[in-house]
Structure formats: structure tokens, C-alpha cells
Amino acid sequence: MATGKHDPDDVETRRAHARRTAWILLGVVVLIFIVSIINGALLR
Amino acid sequence: MAAVNPAIHQDTHDIHDHKPHGFLHRWLFTTNHKDIGTLYLVFSLAMFFVGGAFAMVIRAELFQPGMQLVQPEFFNEMTSMHGLVMIFGAIMPAFVGLANWMLPMMIGAPDMALPRMNNWSFWILPFAFLMLFSTMFMPGGGPQGGWTMYPPLALQGGMNVAFSIFSIHMMGISSIMGAINIIATILNMRAPGMDLLRMPVFVWSWLITAFLLIAVLPVLAGAVTMLLTDKYFGTSFFNAAGGGDPVMYQHIFWFFGHPEVYIMILPAFGIVSEVIPTFSRKPLFGYQAMVYALACIAFLSFIVWAHHMFTVGMPLGGNLFFMYGTMLIAIPTGVKIFNWVTTMWGGSLTFETPMLFACAFVILFSIGGFSGVSLALVPADFQYHDTFFVVAHFHYVLVTGAAFAIMAAVYYWLPKWSGHMYSEKWGKVHFWSSAISVNLLFFPQHFLGLAGMPRRIADYNVAFAEFNMISSIGGFWFGLTQIIFVGVIVHCVFFSRVRATGQVWEGSHGLEWTLPSPAPYHSFSEPPVITAGMLAHGDVSR
Numbered sequence: 001m002a003t004g005k006h007d008p009d010d011v012e013t014r015r016a017h018a019r020r021t022a023w024i025l026l027g028v029v030v031l032i033f034i035v036s037i038i039n040g041a042l043l044r
Numbered sequence: 045m046a047a048v049n050p051a052i053h054q055d056t057h058d059i060h061d062h063k064p065h066g067f068l069h070r071w072l073f074t075t076n077h078k079d080i081g082t083l084y085l086v087f088s089l090a091m092f093f094v095g096g097a098f099a100m101v102i103r104a105e106l107f108q109p110g111m112q113l114v115q116p117e118f119f120n121e122m123t124s125m126h127g128l129v130m131i132f133g134a135i136m137p138a139f140v141g142l143a144n145w146m147l148p149m150m151i152g153a154p155d156m157a158l159p160r161m162n163n164w165s166f167w168i169l170p171f172a173f174l175m176l177f178s179t180m181f182m183p184g185g186g187p188q189g190g191w192t193m194y195p196p197l198a199l200q201g202g203m204n205v206a207f208s209i210f211s212i213h214m215m216g217i218s219s220i221m222g223a224i225n226i227i228a229t230i231l232n233m234r235a236p237g238m239d240l241l242r243m244p245v246f247v248w249s250w251l252i253t254a255f256l257l258i259a260v261l262p263v264l265a266g267a268v269t270m271l272l273t274d275k276y277f278g279t280s281f282f283n284a285a286g287g288g289d290p291v292m293y294q295h296i297f298w299f300f301g302h303p304e305v306y307i308m309i310l311p312a313f314g315i316v317s318e319v320i321p322t323f324s325r326k327p328l329f330g331y332q333a334m335v336y337a338l339a340c341i342a343f344l345s346f347i348v349w350a351h352h353m354f355t356v357g358m359p360l361g362g363n364l365f366f367m368y369g370t371m372l373i374a375i376p377t378g379v380k381i382f383n384w385v386t387t388m389w390g391g392s393l394t395f396e397t398p399m400l401f402a403c404a405f406v407i408l409f410s411i412g413g414f415s416g417v418s419l420a421l422v423p424a425d426f427q428y429h430d431t432f433f434v435v436a437h438f439h440y441v442l443v444t445g446a447a448f449a450i451m452a453a454v455y456y457w458l459p460k461w462s463g464h465m466y467s468e469k470w471g472k473v474h475f476w477s478s479a480i481s482v483n484l485l486f487f488p489q490h491f492l493g494l495a496g497m498p499r500r501i502a503d504y505n506v507a508f509a510e511f512n513m514i515s516s517i518g519g520f521w522f523g524l525t526q527i528i529f530v531g532v533i534v535h536c537v538f539f540s541r542v543r544a545t546g547q548v549w550e551g552s553h554g555l556e557w558t559l560p561s562p563a564p565y566h567s568f569s570e571p572p573v574i575t576a577g578m579l580a581h582g583d584v585s586r
Binding site (some may be wrong): 011014015017018019021022025026028029030032033035036037039040041043044 | 059154157158161220223224225227228229232233259262263265266267269270280281282287288289292296471477
């Protein structure tokens, strides 16, 4: 349980993790978009 | 001497407790979660009135049988634009605004994880809607094929097809960026000690909603992209003459569309799960069951899409699967309603405006849920499909469900945002006027639908005249009542002299209530020390 000011290193580490999470999620979004189009092409 | 990391310097600089100078500088370039939350909420309120104005045109035309005020093409434009504006412009941005304001304060984070992307995801929205509205002034007018944009009807429009598809892409990109930011914030920025199963239910509801958005908005993007290529690039995804299948569009659209319904109601569940314990002065009954029920509803939302299209003709096995799958959703939803009622049971209840809206939510959303279960029955749906019964059903879910929860949230957190108390008297006037008029507006539509009145039709048989007149009167009354809502907000923010305390409500618990009111521009720049008594629903993780 932390007290006192946010350690800037800690904040930056958390933001770096957050950016990595965001890139992974963006990859998932692009993948689902492509799969939906492929699904449209194959099942029509 | 250690080298200074410029990124760290930037971050520590950002937490100074000051607002940017200048109106444009503050609101255009802001990366502050509270400012962006305010932008979202103001935008969504404006869109409520624009979408509401479209609804008034619809109800005015339907006031009497026969054609009175508008041409059928314009009537169709109104139904399509009303749906698009209310879903993508009003309900969704309102919940994102509430998330922006409250999530960092509820989990003890200094801000959202990706503040610049947060700014971008908001500022895309006004331009998306300007583009959508511009289609109404183009040759051929705006989209007339309904918010679902089924081909081939939707493709028969003029220039509006490309513009409305592009605007939907922009709305989708905005929502996806918002969802990514919310997931990244909740997973990475929680204060030490704020474990997942100690988070407020509103945070949980948004975490699950954000995953739904990530999963289904790209599917909508894919569907409308295929519409675009069918219209302008000679493909035949949905064109039967070219070997395509228009029914496939419905499958793909509703694979997005049904989870979208839950995207618009799960955060409402979260809000009600915050409001009811506060005014019952008891912890939420069955916290973990509430969280698991949210996850269960989200999962089930992916496997029930075809209940929107029973009448296209599916194999018996398909009909049965989607019918039983849909009926299953009543179980986790029933868990939630049971737990809200049980939270109130034996509590020391008071009925301030947020609690009134939350109680109305529980009752009226349940009515919408019951009509949903009856629509899930395949034989019954063959009768109800595309009638006003469906319109009544989803307006009970989205107006007395989602919109009432948003109003409860605004009254609940407004003192925290503004530092002042709103007028309880006018809040209650707003509630009772809304609650009566909304039932006058939507309840008769059940009878119209059961009697066979189709939806999205500008004229109708004289047999439906009385209920339509009652419904229209309720509609005008409900619309005018919302001016009181704006008045209460404006009075609270700019003119109220009653200062709000930090805790605001006697029974409120949670990190956001440990901050002063109004919440400082930068909050939790020091991580909070989390104790069990500070948690919204008590310590349920051990």
C-alpha cells in the first residue's frame, strides 16, 4: 500500500504498460475488422 | 548526477494543479479527464435535444392519421437520423463522459492512461455528426433506410450513403479509442490496493463494456465498408443480382447490433449499482454476483444476434438456439434486479432525485425486459416483428433504462463536479414529470404494436388514432420536461449558493467521495491510501 507522492518512474512505467495494452487492443480491432470482411467475402 | 528523463519531466509537469488559460486553449487542447468528461456530457446533452427534435417531428406527423406535416421521405429521414443521433450521439457519449469524469477518481488514478488520445477521441465526434447532418441538405436528403441501414434500401440513397458511412466510421473510431483508453486505464492505473474485485461496480461495468466495444465496433466498420464497396466499387457482398446475400448484412450488422444494446445498458447497471446502495445506506447486496452477472450478460450478447431477424426465415434449429439463448439473458439480468431490490430491503431509504431515477429505472427497465422476453419467443415475434411493440420495447430499455440512469448519474455526481447542490425541488419536478410523460409516450405503443401498427410508417389506419394521439401528447410533454433538466443543471453549476460537502451524500462510499467538492482539476496526484471503509461496496475480496 503506497503513500506519499506518485513516483514519476512508477507513473511512467504504468503509462508504458498502458501504451502496450493500447497497441495490443488496436491490433485486435484491426484483426476483427479484417476477419469481418473475409467473412463477408466467403459467406456471401 | 542522474540524467533527467524528458518523458518523466513531462509527466511531473502535467500534474501541477492549474487549468490552462484561455477558453479555446482549455477546451480544444485539453488532456484533463474532467474537462474531456464535461465536453462529452455537454455534447451528448446537445445531441439529446437534436435527436429529440427529430422525434418530435415523428410524433407530430403521427399525431393524427393521414399526411399532415412532412413528406414520407423526410419522415424516413427523421426515423433514421433519430436512431443514429440518439445511439451514437447521445447515449454512448454520455456514458463515455461519465466514465471520463469518474473512472480515474474511482480507482485513484491521476488521469486517464492516454490523455492525448482521449482528447482526440472526443474531438472526432462533433465533426462526424456535422458530416451526418450535412447529408440532410444534400440532393436526395439524408439516410432514409433506418439506423440499421439494411441493403438494398439503404443503398438506394444518393450522396448521403458515402457521407453517412464515413461519419459512422468516425464515430466508431472515436468509440474504439475511448474503449482502448478505458481498458488501458483500468488495467494499468489503479491505485495500489485497488484490486479488481475491490473496484466499484460502475468501473466493472465500463471495463466489460469497453471489451464489448473493442469486439463489435470493427464488425460494424466491416459491414458498412462492404456497403460502401457495393455502392461505389462494384462488389456484390449484399447484392443478390451479383451473387451476394442481403440477409448476410443483417447477420453481420446484428452481430454488432445486439452487443451494442448492452453497450448502452451495462454502464447504466453500473450507475444504478452505485446510486441504490448510497440512498439505502447499505453495501450493495451480492457484489461479486453483480460483477459475474455483468460478464455473463456480455458473453450472452454475442450469441443471440439473430433474434432481431427471426422473420427472414432460418432453420428450426437456428430459431430454437437464438430463442433459448435470448431467454437465458433473463437469468443474469434477474440476478441484478433481485440484488438491487435486496439492497434496498431493510435499508434506511431516502428518495433524493438520483434515487428516484434509479428506482424508476429498476421498475421500467424490467417492463422493457419483459417485453424483450416475449419478443424472444419465435412464434410471438412473427406477430410483433416490425410493429410498434418493438418500438415500445426498446424505448423502455433505452429511455427509461439508459437515459434515466444517465439522469440519475448526473444528479448523483453533479455536486461533486460543480461543488454546489442542485435544487432538489426542481429535480423532483423533473423526475415526476419525466416518469409520467414517458409512460404516456411509450406504454400505448405496446397496444399499437399488438394491434398490428407497423413501425417506420408515416401514415396509418384510423383504428390506431387514439393511442397515437396519447403517445404524441406524452412525447411533447416528455420533450418539454427536459428543459427543466437543463435548467436544474445550469442553476446548479452557475447560480446555486448551497455548497456541497466532500462526501455530498450521507451514505456515499468510495474514493471519489474522499475528494473535496468540486473535485480539484488534478486529483490523486498522490496515490490514496485505500482502507476497507473507503471502498464503494466494502471489502469483498477476502
